[in-house]
Amino acid sequence: MHLRLEPRPQPSPLLRWLTPPLAVLLTVAAGFLLFALMGYDPVAALTAFFVSPLTSLYGLAELGVKATPLVLIATGLAMGFRAGVWNIGAEGQLTLGAICAGGVALAFAGSEWPLQLPLMMLAGIAGGMAWAAIPAFLKVRFDVNEILVSLMLTYVGTLLLSFLVYGPWKDPAGFNFPQTRMFDMAGTLPVILDGTRLHAGALVALLVVMGAWLIGSRTLFGFSIRLVGAAPAAARYAGFSTKRMVWVTLLAGGGLAGLAGTFEVAGPIGQLVPVISPGYGFTAIIVAFLGRLHAGGILMAGLVVALSYIGGENAQIEVGLPQAVTGVFQGMLLFFLLATDVLVNWRLRLERPAAG
Amino acid sequence: MDATVAILLTVISAATPLLLTATGELVVERAGVLNLGVEGMMLAGAVAGFVTAVTTGSPALGIVAAALAGAALSLVFGFLTLSLLANQVATGLALTIFGIGLSALLGSSFVGTPTTRLPRLDLPVLSDLPVIGQILFGQDFLVYLSVVLCLAVAWFLRRTRGGMILRACGENHEAAHALGYPVIGIRYLAVLFGGACAGLGGAFLSLAYTPMWIEAMTAGRGWIALALVVFAAWRPLRLLAGAYLFGGVTILQLHAQGAGLFHVPAQLLSMLPYLATILVLVVIAAGPWRGRLNAPACLGKPFRPTS
Numbered sequence: 001m002h003l004r005l006e007p008r009p010q011p012s013p014l015l016r017w018l019t020p021p022l023a024v025l026l027t028v029a030a031g032f033l034l035f036a037l038m039g040y041d042p043v044a045a046l047t048a049f050f051v052s053p054l055t056s057l058y059g060l061a062e063l064g065v066k067a068t069p070l071v072l073i074a075t076g077l078a079m080g081f082r083a084g085v086w087n088i089g090a091e092g093q094l095t096l097g098a099i100c101a102g103g104v105a106l107a108f109a110g111s112e113w114p115l116q117l118p119l120m121m122l123a124g125i126a127g128g129m130a131w132a133a134i135p136a137f138l139k140v141r142f143d144v145n146e147i148l149v150s151l152m153l154t155y156v157g158t159l160l161l162s163f164l165v166y167g168p169w170k171d172p173a174g175f176n177f178p179q180t181r182m183f184d185m186a187g188t189l190p191v192i193l194d195g196t197r198l199h200a201g202a203l204v205a206l207l208v209v210m211g212a213w214l215i216g217s218r219t220l221f222g223f224s225i226r227l228v229g230a231a232p233a234a235a236r237y238a239g240f241s242t243k244r245m246v247w248v249t250l251l252a253g254g255g256l257a258g259l260a261g262t263f264e265v266a267g268p269i270g271q272l273v274p275v276i277s278p279g280y281g282f283t284a285i286i287v288a289f290l291g292r293l294h295a296g297g298i299l300m301a302g303l304v305v306a307l308s309y310i311g312g313e314n315a316q317i318e319v320g321l322p323q324a325v326t327g328v329f330q331g332m333l334l335f336f337l338l339a340t341d342v343l344v345n346w347r348l349r350l351e352r353p354a355a356g
Numbered sequence: 357m358d359a360t361v362a363i364l365l366t367v368i369s370a371a372t373p374l375l376l377t378a379t380g381e382l383v384v385e386r387a388g389v390l391n392l393g394v395e396g397m398m399l400a401g402a403v404a405g406f407v408t409a410v411t412t413g414s415p416a417l418g419i420v421a422a423a424l425a426g427a428a429l430s431l432v433f434g435f436l437t438l439s440l441l442a443n444q445v446a447t448g449l450a451l452t453i454f455g456i457g458l459s460a461l462l463g464s465s466f467v468g469t470p471t472t473r474l475p476r477l478d479l480p481v482l483s484d485l486p487v488i489g490q491i492l493f494g495q496d497f498l499v500y501l502s503v504v505l506c507l508a509v510a511w512f513l514r515r516t517r518g519g520m521i522l523r524a525c526g527e528n529h530e531a532a533h534a535l536g537y538p539v540i541g542i543r544y545l546a547v548l549f550g551g552a553c554a555g556l557g558g559a560f561l562s563l564a565y566t567p568m569w570i571e572a573m574t575a576g577r578g579w580i581a582l583a584l585v586v587f588a589a590w591r592p593l594r595l596l597a598g599a600y601l602f603g604g605v606t607i608l609q610l611h612a613q614g615a616g617l618f619h620v621p622a623q624l625l626s627m628l629p630y631l632a633t634i635l636v637l638v639v640i641a642a643g644p645w646r647g648r649l650n651a652p653a654c655l656g657k658p659f660r661p662t663s
Contacts, residue, residue: 005441005660086445138634142641147392147445148583149637152630155576163623285449322464324571327457331396334450335432338442346441 005346015344020290020297023337024304030332040319048318049311049325059310061196065268066309068205069094069260069277071302073284075212076256078293080249083229087250089135089150090257091281092157093128097258098265099161100127102272105187105265106169106180116186121262128258129251131157136250140243146250154281162274169272180272189267201263206299208256213295225249257281278309279327286334305330363607368499369565371603373398373557373574375502377581378588378595379509380553385585386513387546388526388654392448393433394554395578396455401426401555402562403459406569407466415474419498419559426555427548429455434547438540441658452578460571467569474498474564498560503596505553510592522546526652529659539659554578576630583633587640589650598636605632 028046035045053059073090080087087093101124108116131153138144162178171181189199216222224240225248232242264276287305291297312326342348377398384391404425409418433451436442474496513519522542524532529539557577562569580602588594609628612620 088449134634138638138641142638144634144637144641145586148579148586149634151579152576152583152633155630156627159623159627163621166623167621282449282453285446286453289446322461324457324460324464327453328461329457331450331454331457334446335436335454338436338447338450339440341442342440 004349005342006349008345008347011344016292017297019340019344020292020301020337022340023290023333026336026340027329027333030336031329034325034328035321038321040321045315045319045321048315048321049329050307052318053307053310053314057193058196059314061193061198062310063303063306064198064202065196066306067299067302068199068202068267069264069280070284070287070305071205071299072208072260072263073253073257073281074287074291074298074302075208075295076249076253077284078288078291078295078298079212079216079225080253081229081288082293083225083245083249084232085139085246085249086147087132087135087150087253088147088285089132089152089154089281090253090284091277091279092150092154093131093254093257094261094264094277094281095154095157095161096131097124097128097261098272098276099157099164099261100124100258101262102164102169102180102183102265105183108187109181109184112184112186114186116184117189117266120187120266121259124258124262125255126258128254128256128261130254131258132250132254133247136247139246139250146246150250161272161276165272165274171271178274182271183266187266188270189263197268199263199267201267204259204263209295209299216295257284283309283330286330286337289334290337305333308333363611366610367600367603367607368495369560369603370606371599372499372502373560373565373577374581374584374602375506375557375596375599376498376560377554377557377578378584378599379502379506379592380550380557381581382585382588382590382592382595383509383513383522383553384546384550385655386526386590386652387522387543388529388652388657388659389437389543389547390444390448390656391430391433391451391547391550392445392582393429393451393455394448394550394581395574395576396452396459397426397429397551397554398558398561398574398578398581399455399459399572400429401558402573403463403466403558403569404555405559406471406562407462409563410466410469410471415472415563418563419474419556422555422559422563423552424555426553426558427551430547430551430554433551434544437658438543438547441660444656444658456572463569463571467571469569471563471567473567474560496564498556498564501556502560506592506596513592523652526654529654529657533659533661539661543659554581557581580629580633583637586651587636589640590652591650602629602632605629 031046032042035042077087077090101120104120104123105116134153135146135149138149139146165180166178169180171179189201191199224235225245228235228240228242228245260280265272269276283305287298287301291301308326308329312323315321315325316323377394381394401422405418405422408421409415429451433447436447437444476496513523521537525539525542533539558574561573584595584598584602587598606629609625613622613625
């Protein structure tokens with residue numbers, strides 16, 4: 001007797017939306033085992049991880065703070081993933097966005113010029129786009145793998161940021177710490193919930209999600225993206241250019257990642273420092289998949305995955321768990337999602353070898 | 357002269373983790389599977405090797421544990437992509453994220469713990485030769501292993517029946533299946549081999565290159581190894597040359613940093629290996645060699661036996 005996969009005539013739409021919550025449940029169950037194995041009280045650890053952050057206004061606001069970059073980046077990445085363009089260098093595009101926005105903020109430092117913030121956002125988007133344009137150009141012109149190029153550029157971007165904050169952009173009055181001076185009030189995002197760090201960038205992220213939903217489901221462009229990913233030959237017949245799709249999806253992904261980077265430095269951080277993201281660019285890949293590459297799904301997935309960041313911090317304080325647990329949870333979540341996804345396209349059959 | 361020898365020795369130690377890891381991934385890709393989780397498997401090997409070596413006091417056990425840890429992670433990848441037909445790119449990324457997290461978790465209480473470097477195995481007489489003695493015959497076990505393994509893989513893929521069957525799975529899995537070869541089983545073996553090799557590559561970092569454990573200490577070497585396989589046009593001997601070329605680039609920029617050459621800040625010099633990787637990928641794709649045409653035809657495509 002053995003397990004056999006049998007193709008479904010059509011992918012199950014019900015299971016398509018059931019597997020993400022199932023994957024979350026399986027991750028929590030695996031977390032229970034993991035904590036028990038590590039010698040922690042699993043109930044206390046899981047409570048600290050998944051429940052207590054949600055019981056305070058501050059925790060809920062932090063959820064929005066962490067979900068903002070995740071949702072922004074994942075929305076851009078999902079467009080590319082749908083079209084079969086694998087931009088996995090969003091972390092680098094985020095960094096470049098932050099650098100460009102930071103450059104604007106420093107150029108106008110002390111002026112309190114009111115248009116500083118909008119200009120920073122434009123610069124951040126442009127920076128992320130420029131960084132994503134490199135893999136796009138190399139892919140379109142030379143057919144170079146965009147996965148490796150965008151990833152290598154992430155390391156280059158991180159080193160560039162480090163060079164700037166240790167070198168030319170270091171705050172002269174900063175006691176030699178590797179950081180720029182704090183941005184002006186006019187270069188800082190307003191907080192929308194008093195006593196928390198929740199900033200106006202969260203509202204922009206919501207708008208972006210709504211815009212992406214409209215574009216994805218209501219326009220010819222959204223349809224062409226899906227078509228290029230699902231049936232490249234048919235898309236060529238229909239006159240949709242694959243090359244243009246590479247450009248558009250990479251630039252959109254890079255621009256949104258750059259915007260996310262801008263919000264990080266103009267919001268919670270308020271200056272440039274050597275490390276501005278706990279891997280949002282990579283984690284957003286999980287968010288995109290968990291959200292089914294769908295705008296609404298990404299919003300929910302972004303909140304769930306944001307909880308893994310806050311939960312990790314909280315569990316470190318309350319139970320003494322190492323912070324690295326967050327990464328383990330995020331990896332497991334994507335594993336379980338990919339594993340349960342088999343149910344969407346296939347039926348599992350237990351089969352007995354035929355007698356005789 | 358002594359300085360040259362010292363530089364060549366460090367080139368070897370920078371090339372070895374790349375060579376070990378890329379050799380494994382080359383076999384995986386020749387079997388038709390694209391495992392992007394190399395970075396995660398390297399880190400699993402690095403932490404498993406380090407923790408085992410520190411707690412047991414035996415670097416040999418550390419090496420074994422590293423290979424097992426890499427293989428264990430690759431088994432997860434194999435199960436998802438080969439048995440459950442999950443997308444190989446997404447699963448590979450998941451493996452990397454998981455490996456980074458898991459290694460950081462397991463190693464969290466070992467950060468800053470010192471360990472002794474992997475012992476050098478001096479070959480008698482030969483290692484006393486002037487100049488080349490120490491370079492060629494005074495290395496540690498993993499350096500020898502990396503070269504032997506790469507040559508063995510070259511021989512296996514070209515000269516043996518098993519190698520031919522493995523390549524058949526990568527070039528045309530339907531045909532290989534029709535001929536009666538167990539495509540999935542062969543791919544599992546290739547994936548496990550790739551995982552073990554990546555684990556060894558990681559162990560070299562934590563036991564020999566810089567004998568200590570630091571979170572995410574591979575610093576993108578897994579991805580560079582993936583690029584090396586493309587650079588080598590899926591041929592083991594070109595891989596050997598490529599790994600040493602990259603080892604050279606890494607070391608040159610380190611020495612340039614140390615000597616304060618060109619007055620270029622350290623961070624900008626550190627970009628060199630990553631920029632070189634991009635450059636190499638472009639040259640391979642755009643150059644007259646058309647090396648990418650050599651890619652296994654079924655690379656990354658899922659396979660489900662129909663009968």
